Amino acid sequence: MEEYDIAVVGGGPAGIMAAIAASRNSSSVILLEKNSKLGRKLLMTGGGRCNITNLKPIKKLLNSYSQKNFLKHSFYIFTNEDLFSLFQDKGLGFIQEDDNRIFPETEKSLDILNVLTEYLDDVVISYNFEVESIRQGFIINDKIKADKVIIATGGITYPQTGCSIKNYSLTSQPLTDIKYGLVPLLTKKDLSDIAGATLYDVVISYKKSKVKGNVLFSHVGLTGPGIINLSNLISESITYNLLDDNPDFEFEIAIDLCPELSRDQLNDKFNRDFQDKGKTMLKNYLKLFLTNRFVDFFLDELDLDGEIQLSRINKKSKNRLIENLKRFPFEINGFNSDLSKVTIGGVDLSNVNAKTMESTLISDLYFAGEVLDVHGPTGGYNLKIAFSTGYLAGLSASAK
Ligand SMILES: Cc1cc2nc3c(=O)[nH]c(=O)nc-3n(C[C@H](O)[C@H](O)[C@H](O)COP(=O)(O)OP(=O)(O)OC[C@H]3O[C@@H](n4cnc5c(N)ncnc54)[C@H](O)[C@@H]3O)c2cc1C
Numbered sequence: 001m002e003e004y005d006i007a008v009v010g011g012g013p014a015g016i017m018a019a020i021a022a023s024r025n026s027s028s029v030i031l032l033e034k035n036s037k038l039g040r041k042l043l044m045t046g047g048g049r050c051n052i053t054n055l056k057p058i059k060k061l062l063n064s065y066s067q068k069n070f071l072k073h074s075f076y077i078f079t080n081e082d083l084f085s086l087f088q089d090k091g092l093g094f095i096q097e098d099d100n101r102i103f104p105e106t107e108k109s110l111d112i113l114n115v116l117t118e119y120l121d122d123v124v125i126s127y128n129f130e131v132e133s134i135r136q137g138f139i140i141n142d143k144i145k146a147d148k149v150i151i152a153t154g155g156i157t158y159p160q161t162g163c164s165i166k167n168y169s170l171t172s173q174p175l176t177d178i179k180y181g182l183v184p185l186l187t188k189k190d191l192s193d194i195a196g197a198t199l200y201d202v203v204i205s206y207k208k209s210k211v212k213g214n215v216l217f218s219h220v221g222l223t224g225p226g227i228i229n230l231s232n233l234i235s236e237s238i239t240y241n242l243l244d245d246n247p248d249f250e251f252e253i254a255i256d257l258c259p260e261l262s263r264d265q266l267n268d269k270f271n272r273d274f275q276d277k278g279k280t281m282l283k284n285y286l287k288l289f290l291t292n293r294f295v296d297f298f299l300d301e302l303d304l305d306g307e308i309q310l311s312r313i314n315k316k317s318k319n320r321l322i323e324n325l326k327r328f329p330f331e332i333n334g335f336n337s338d339l340s341k342v343t344i345g346g347v348d349l350s351n352v353n354a355k356t357m358e359s360t361l362i363s364d365l366y367f368a369g370e371v372l373d374v375h376g377p378t379g380g381y382n383l384k385i386a387f388s389t390g391y392l393a394g395l396s397a398s399a400k
Pocket of ligand 1: 157
């Protein structure tokens with residue numbers, strides 16, 4: 001049986017970073033990866049461009065996560081500056097885009113993976129090795145013995161990248177409910193007519209949760225950063241667990257198409273404009289508030305004639321226009337789960353030491369990345385978790 005100080009299970013960003021940190025401390029490290037290559041999901045990130053992290057100042061960054069207290073130590077131990085210098089030392093720089101999103105200057109995730117792999121010279125990598133059992137001791141698949149194990153098997157989304165719901169049994173830990181995160185929404189209504197259209201900087205709400213951002217219409221429903229971020233809040237607030245079942249979802253969301261004006265302000269504006277611009281056709285007037293492609297859809301939904309002149313609109317129609325500009329509803333009948341980008345839920349954080357990533361139930365067993373009950377919004381926040389928790393797990397396991 002081969003023996004190692006540390007076995008890392010899973011060669012995604014969290015596992016790779018854990019292996020790098022552990023091997024730097026001259027431990028003998030083996031990285032076990034189910035696929036024939038490392039980082040399959042990493043290659044898909046940011047549409048192949050890899051939005052590697054988010055450059056918000058660290059305190060603001062932490063406030064973007066509901067598990068900020070757990071993540072705090074790992075974020076301070078392995079900062080964005082530490083992450084950048086790892087790549088800059090090998091000649092790869094970064095560019096910044098809106099909302100503090102950071103990408104490699106080459107805009108290729110493959111370059112991120114290649115640099116990370118360069119740091120694995122001292123690590124034994126076993127490809128096509130699917131870990132199926134970790135017995136006490138730790139004996140892996142009855143083939144490998146390790147003093148310490150770091151589990152970095154990721155979540156459940158995009159199973160073609162190597163993720164699988166069955167991996168949670170390897171953790172031997174209590175789990176929180178496993179749910180879809182960062183996921184497009186399916187609408188009851190067929191949106192083919194406006195597929196490809198975008199609403200910019202609208203406010204989307206589900207019950208009391210609100211998110212400002214863009215909404216993109218697809219053939220089957222709604223997506224875009226605003227919807228994707230709201231989906232985390234929706235999924236968190238619904239009780240379900242994919243370990244037990246795959247339930248049907250039905251709920252309503254609403255879009256404030258005109259967030260910069262209150263109902264009263266809109267009412268005043270309409271009263272003025274309906275007099276001053278009385279001859280303007282409604283469909284043209286609405287272009288002040290809505291994108292061209294959305295105007296027809298909006299009028300169809302309200303069953304209003306776009307050719308009507310503003311001066312001829314009655315009070316009831318005016319009120320319906322205002323109500324729908326401020327609260328345009330969509331019936332949702334599910335998550336587009338095939339496109340869910342992260343898993344909500346995982347290893348219960350109350351049994352993991354945030355200062356080391358070690359289990360408080362099983363000594364010498366560590367966790368990193370998405371397998372933990374940690375997730376963030378879209379914009380580099382999830383790779384940030386993978387790299388920081390991975391680094392801390394590798395460092396602690398090798399220092400113990
Ligand atoms: C399409 C898409 C785009 C994304 N874009 C971004 C982005 O731009 N920015 C961002 O911050 N986040 C992004 N994310 C989220 C981000 O990719 C994940 O949060 C991150 O990859 C999690 O890293 P991980 O190492 O924990 O898990 P993973 O990347 O899932 O890696 C887990 C690894 O473990 C291996 N494995 C699993 N089970 C076993 C086993 N039993 N034995 C051996 N090996 C096993 C898998 O094959 C895999 O290689 C995106 C996700 C998707 C799906």
